[in-house]
Amino acid sequence: APIAFSEQGFVLQGLLKDIPQLAEISFICVTPSACEPGRETSRFIRNGAEIQAGTPLRDRSRDSAFLAAKEGKIYVGAVESAAGISSVPLASRVLNAKNEIVEVLAGKINLNAAIQPIIKAAKLGTSGYVYAVTREGTIIAYPNQELVGKTIQTLPLLDAIASSGASKNASYTSVTGVAVSGAARLIPETGVAVIAEWPQTETKSLIRTILFQIGGFLLLAFAILFIIASSVALKLIEPIAALREGTSVIGAGNFNYRVQIKTGDELEDLGANLNKMAVNLKGLEELRELKLRADLLSESLRKEQELSKLKDQFITTISHQLNTPLTAINWSLAAFDDPKLSKEKMKEVVDIISKSQKDIVAIVNDLVTLSEVGFQYKKSRVTSVDIARVIEKILDFSSGVIQLKDLNVTFQKTAGDAIARVNEFTIMKALENLIDNAIGYSNKGGAVAIELAADEKEIRITITDQGIGIPKEDQSAIFQQFFRARNAIQKKNVGTGLGLYIVKTIIEGHGGRVWFESEENKGSAFHVTLPR
Ligand code: ADP
Secondary structure (H helix, E strand, C coil): CCCCHHHHHHHHHHHHHHCCCEEEEEEEECCCCCCCCCEEEEEEEEECCEEEECCCCCECCCCHHHHHHHCCCCEECCCEEECCEEEEEEEEEEECCCCCEEEEEEEEEEHHHHHHHHHHHCCECCCEEEEEEECCCEEEECCCHHHCCCECCCCHHHHHHHHHCCCEEEEEECCCCCEEEEEEEEECCCCEEEEEEEEHHHHHHHHHHHHHHHHHHHHHHHHHHHHHHHHHHHHHHHHHHHHHHHHHHHHCCCCCCCCCCCCCCHHHHHHHHHHHHHHHHHHHHHHHHHHHHHHHHHHHHHHHHHHHHHHHHHHHHHHHHHHHHHHHHHHHHHHCCCCCCCHHHHHHHHHHHHHHHHHHHHHHHHHHHHHHHCCCCCCCCCEEEEHHHHHHHHHHHCHHHHHHCCCEEEEECCCCCCEEEECHHHHHHHHHHHHHHHHHCCCCCCEEEEEEEECCCEEEEEEEECCCCCCHHHHHHCCCCCCCCHHHHHHCCCCCCCHHHHHHHHHHHCCCEEEEEEECCCEEEEEEEEEC
16 A cells, blocks of 8 residues: 555655665655645655755656656666765655555665765775766765865866766876876766776886786796706706717627616617617627638638649649750750760750750749749839849840840930839849840841830830730730740740739839730830839
């Protein structure tokens, strides 16, 4: 039921007592039978500490508060300011048990009183504060009570709020003349803005503190990261270093080396594999050594067999070569048994004996030289030798044969000296062999030319003859031991085939070279170079 008019005052005074922020409260008539709709049926106001009946009772039929509440809305109006007091009108309908609207209860909340304690209690840091203004700039709550009711217009935040209604922040000078950072937010539907201001002296030091803390934190984070990273790296590097050491030691051939890695991961496996490899390599190495020894054994066996073959061949050739003159001497000596041996016949026999004796001497000479030179000659016991003198000496020894064969032998010396540091005996033997061949393989009345040239580095000797020459097919074998060309065997029965072998061994043992050009039945030219 609608509250009886006589009881309405009691209810309203009770509400005013219970809610100190309430500035005014009234019932407005809705039901036409009992009263005039839209007119207040009862009203009370707070006047300082007093609670008084409000007079007169007003017609509020056009009030938006009444109209909205009648429609069922809870009405909260815009802030009103009067005499330094800001208030917000509120209205709500009152329903009976059947949910029918019986009246409207309308009132005003004194914002100063309602918000002031909250504003006073709100703190930002140590010096920041909060206050409330109306959209027009009237301060409705401020920590310092004295500023309540004052109007601020220059605040940039207010301009921004006025134009956009959104929340804003800015730096400016506050009402009290302090540089502040401020932020404002409009409370929707009330026209009240809450502004938070923070003196910049504090925000700056705060920002500094925050930056300092961030810096410190970053430093600490880096330090921790560094310690973790290096300990992880160390853990990783240690086994890798051990592996590297292992591979290089084992690689250098120490197969008894073992790497020790106990990381329990792939690196440990790798270490174990490396050790296995070292074991296998050791086995291989032993095998290789065995094989090497076997190879050496079979090589020395082969060499021995070769040598034994060479020795057999040597003995056969020498005995064959010696056999010819010795048989001739034997036969000739038998002729002396004949008492009727004529003087002419005797001379013939003596000639044969003498020639055979010379052949034997030639063969023995080759053997002596060979035994002296050996198979792998390296020059030794060198002296300064005049090669021109050596050639002249050889020609001196050979003058008999030259005369006998009616040869035209010429010797063309170099303009300068031809002195070389050589072993005189062996060089003499080498040149003697070449000159003897040129004379021996020349036909009667032929010509032999010997040329000697020299520069600071080497001495060059060329021996040219017009003799039987060397058949093309035999030329490649001519420096081999015991080799004799087909036409030489026919021409000169005795010969060991050792001469040119000895020449090559001696000249090359002196660091020189020997080679030839030859054409069968035309002649040959043998060239020798000798380093000084
Ligand atoms: P030897 O003269 O005792 O047969 P060498 O070793 O001195 O042995 O010569 C090997 C072979 O080279 C000779 O048998 C001969 O066939 C050939 N030879 C060497 N010198 C000449 C030369 N000046 N003219 C023709 N053939 C030569």
